[in-house]
Amino acid sequence: MSHMSSEKYEESKLYKIRHSAAHIMAQAVLEMFPDGKITIGPPVENGFYYDFDLPRNLTPEDLQQIEKRMRQIIAGKHDFVKKVVTAGEAREIFKDQPYKLELIDGLEKGGFDEYGNPLQEKPEISIYQDDTFVDLCRGPHVDNTKDIKPDALKLMSVAGAYWRGDEHNKMLQRVYGTVWENAQQLKEYLWQLEEAKKRDHRKLGKELEIFFFDDEVGPGLPLFAPNGGVMIEEIEKLAKETEEEAGYLRVRTPHLSKEDLFIHSGHLPYYAESMYPPMELEGVKYYVKPMNCPMHHKIFGSKPRSYRDLPIRLAEYGTDYRYEKSGELFGLMRVRSLQMNDAHMYVSEDQFEQEFLGVVNLYLKYFALFGIEKYVMRLSLHSKEGLGKKYVDNERLWLKTEDMVRRAMQNGKVPFVEAEDEAAFYGPKVDVQVWSVIGKEFSLATNQVDFAQPARFDLKFINKQGLEEVPLCIHRAPLSTHERLIGFLIEHYAGNFPVWLSPEQVRVIPITDSQNEYAESIVKELRGQHIRVSADISAQRMNAKIRQAQIMKVPYMLVVGENEMTAGQVSLRVRDGSQKNNIGLAEFVASVKEKIATRSPEL
Ligand SMILES: [Zn+2]
Ligand SMILES: [Zn+2]
Numbered sequence: 001m002s003h004m005s006s007e008k009y010e011e012s013k014l015y016k017i018r019h020s021a022a023h024i025m026a027q028a029v030l031e032m033f034p035d036g037k038i039t040i041g042p043p044v045e046n047g048f049y050y051d052f053d054l055p056r057n058l059t060p061e062d063l064q065q066i067e068k069r070m071r072q073i074i075a076g077k078h079d080f081v082k083k084v085v086t087a088g089e090a091r092e093i094f095k096d097q098p099y100k101l102e103l104i105d106g107l108e109k110g111g112f113d114e115y116g117n118p119l120q121e122k123p124e125i126s127i128y129q130d131d132t133f134v135d136l137c138r139g140p141h142v143d144n145t146k147d148i149k150p151d152a153l154k155l156m157s158v159a160g161a162y163w164r165g166d167e168h169n170k171m172l173q174r175v176y177g178t179v180w181e182n183a184q185q186l187k188e189y190l191w192q193l194e195e196a197k198k199r200d201h202r203k204l205g206k207e208l209e210i211f212f213f214d215d216e217v218g219p220g221l222p223l224f225a226p227n228g229g230v231m232i233e234e235i236e237k238l239a240k241e242t243e244e245e246a247g248y249l250r251v252r253t254p255h256l257s258k259e260d261l262f263i264h265s266g267h268l269p270y271y272a273e274s275m276y277p278p279m280e281l282e283g284v285k286y287y288v289k290p291m292n293c294p295m296h297h298k299i300f301g302s303k304p305r306s307y308r309d310l311p312i313r314l315a316e317y318g319t320d321y322r323y324e325k326s327g328e329l330f331g332l333m334r335v336r337s338l339q340m341n342d343a344h345m346y347v348s349e350d351q352f353e354q355e356f357l358g359v360v361n362l363y364l365k366y367f368a369l370f371g372i373e374k375y376v377m378r379l380s381l382h383s384k385e386g387l388g389k390k391y392v393d394n395e396r397l398w399l400k401t402e403d404m405v406r407r408a409m410q411n412g413k414v415p416f417v418e419a420e421d422e423a424a425f426y427g428p429k430v431d432v433q434v435w436s437v438i439g440k441e442f443s444l445a446t447n448q449v450d451f452a453q454p455a456r457f458d459l460k461f462i463n464k465q466g467l468e469e470v471p472l473c474i475h476r477a478p479l480s481t482h483e484r485l486i487g488f489l490i491e492h493y494a495g496n497f498p499v500w501l502s503p504e505q506v507r508v509i510p511i512t513d514s515q516n517e518y519a520e521s522i523v524k525e526l527r528g529q530h531i532r533v534s535a536d537i538s539a540q541r542m543n544a545k546i547r548q549a550q551i552m553k554v555p556y557m558l559v560v561g562e563n564e565m566t567a568g569q570v571s572l573r574v575r576d577g578s579q580k581n582n583i584g585l586a587e588f589v590a591s592v593k594e595k596i597a598t599r600s601p602e603l
Contacts, residue, residue: 009045011140014181017148018043020080020130020141021070021179024148025155026050027133028069029175032062038135039099039163039172040115046189047178051161053099058173063155066175071150078131080141090125093134099163100136107136114138116164151183154190188439195438201490202331208495208552210486210503211332220329220336222483227503230532231489232339232482234501236317238599239341239479242365246358248315248343253295255319259285265294266425266456276321276336292318293450293475296344297457300471305461310471311351315343317482332487333442341445341479346454346471348463349404355474356408359447362478363432364414370492371601374435377414379405381428383421392426392452401449401472402428426452432478436492444488448475495553496575499592500599506533506592507549508570511542511561518565522558522585529589531596546573555603556592574603 009015022041025048030036033054041050085093087108094100106112110122114136128137130145142148156176163169180186205211210228217223224232240250259278262268267275271290278285289295296314305312319339328334347355360377367375382391382398391398405428409416416430423429427449434444450473463469479485489497499505506526510519519535526533536545542559549557558570563582570588572580595602 013142015043016140016142017181018048018179019139020145021148021153021177022048022050023080023128023130023133023135023137023141024070024073024145025066025175025177026052026135027073027131028066029054030133031069032066037097037099040103041135042115047156047176049174049176051163051172051174053163053170053172058158058175063158063175067153067155067177070153070155073131074145074148074150074153076131077144077146079144080128080130080139082126082128082139082141084124084126087125090127090136093127094136103136148179149182152181152186153177153179154186192439196440196491199436199438199491199494200331201333201487204490204495205332205487208490208503210490218336219326220324220334222332222335222337224482228486230503231486231497231501235341235479235482235485238369239315239317242362243313243315243343246313246362247311248313251296251299251314251316253289253292253299253316253318255321256286256288257295259287261294261298262287262289264456265297265453267291267294274322274324276323288321289318290320290322292316292320292340292342293344293453293473294457296342297453297459297473300344300346301457301459305346305471307348307461307463307469310461311345311347311355313343313345318342332483335481335483338481338483340481341477341485343476345474345476346459346461347474348461348469348471352401352404352449352472352474353408353411356405356447356449357412359474359476359478360409360412360414360430362476363445366478367434369599370489371437372434372492373437374439376433377409377416378422378431378433379409379416379418379428380422380424380431381418381420382423386421390425391423394451397451398423398428401451405430405449424448424450426450434488436488438491440491442484442488444484445477445480446475447477449473450475497553497555498599498601499555499595499603502553502555503532504534504552504554505531505596506556506558507552507554508533508535508558508560509542509545509549510535510537511559513537514562515560515565518560522560522570525585526589529593531589531592550575556588558588576603578603 026038026041029052035055037053039051087104090104091101103114103116106116107114107123107125111119113119113123126138127134128139128141156178159174160171161174163172178189180189208227209225211222211224214223275290276288278287299314300312317339319337321337324334324336345355381402387393387395429446429448431446432444433441435441454470454473460468460470508519508522510516516537519537523533523535546557553575555575557573559573560570564570569582570585572583572588
């Protein structure tokens, strides 16, 4: 549902539709409150908003009224007309709108746009009019209100928002709306919102007993319950198998180190605000690590390396701690402790393309495994102006590494888009965004090329000419962190995990107490085959037991009664509702083992 093509959202038809709908909404609100004050109303992802200063709070009934009036305005087929004005003319037009007057000051001085956002050049001042409404605006807009489909529009909610986002300013009312190219798109979007609510990983993660937070442990520090523990083990197993095949070497590093290491790496002082405060021990400051790179660099640098040894790929599920502000913590998506599918690859320049492509192919392999069909890789580049400020001051290496990444992606036929001025400090990066089956977007991971850190740590290898050379480093984490990946997978599968990833794969359900012993013997047999299984020998009736297993989304239920016990068989109920009565246990076990071994998406 989100925009993802190479077309910029700001230049898309949808952007114009949403921007225009914001004006129409403002007109409808001003008609309702002639003394109301308007502020700003930009398009946002999936819709638009407008902030108002009104004499009273808006009610749900008001929103219905406003929405109705918007449809009438749309039906009036009004042109959107642009006019360039002087600051003086603008002040005259908006003389009763103090917020607009403040914005006009910013426009006149330069350095700010009509939303009060910083701007490089000094903008021209323009207004747009449709019907009776005039806004301070540089567009773009649709040509005519008729370009908006009245049945593709819906007002969503009202929320408080401070003027200019500053809590010292007045609290305004922000009205959110959504509008799409047609009614069908709106319907899909609303369905997606509903579905996303049901799939919310914070809600499902608790219900399925995967993870939780505890006040005494602290915010942003998730505790994984046994069900989450199983998922973590399975994901690590997947990573280790895959990385072993790709020639990675596994290392282990401590959770904390002396301050010196992070000064050396450059994280201190620049990254200090994202780190936990130090602890002092024997007069020395120690920090818990926010990332694993410096320790891996130490391992690479611990002995002489020759070009024959390269590439060297050091992998670790490293546990890192980052200080995220309390207000920014969000379920498993933004946490303060994270376990990362980390690795650092030390390569020579001529190995770079192949290695980088190898990483990209890992991603594609994982996407296929998890049924992720929609994804985009975004290559973030430096900017010339940022050199020596936000970027390492070495233009030659920037251009060269950016080109190497670009070529690797092109040669690998990997779809990607480019983003100016969004690179990491020490090199270009590729951000990976994925969409869950219901179309919700997640940022999963980042690959970074690093041409600065290896030099800082004095890393080198002896090249073919017998000379010392600094390797390039690729930072990569295709399976992201356990936290983020599990959060994503919960929502992606709505908790209906494939068999290999399901915390509990089989539940045996005896119909009466007389089959409890038989049920326990099946559990023993299956455990011996490394299948995760339990028996429900509670006093509940069979139907309640089945319901319980369904709530926990267990893929297979084996119902055993008198007949099954006598025949040494089971009756299978699958999570998808299908059933198969009186099958031999051995047959069932063989089929489950096959699904697990191949990590099959099928039940
Ligand atoms: Zn506008
Ligand atoms: Zn790293």
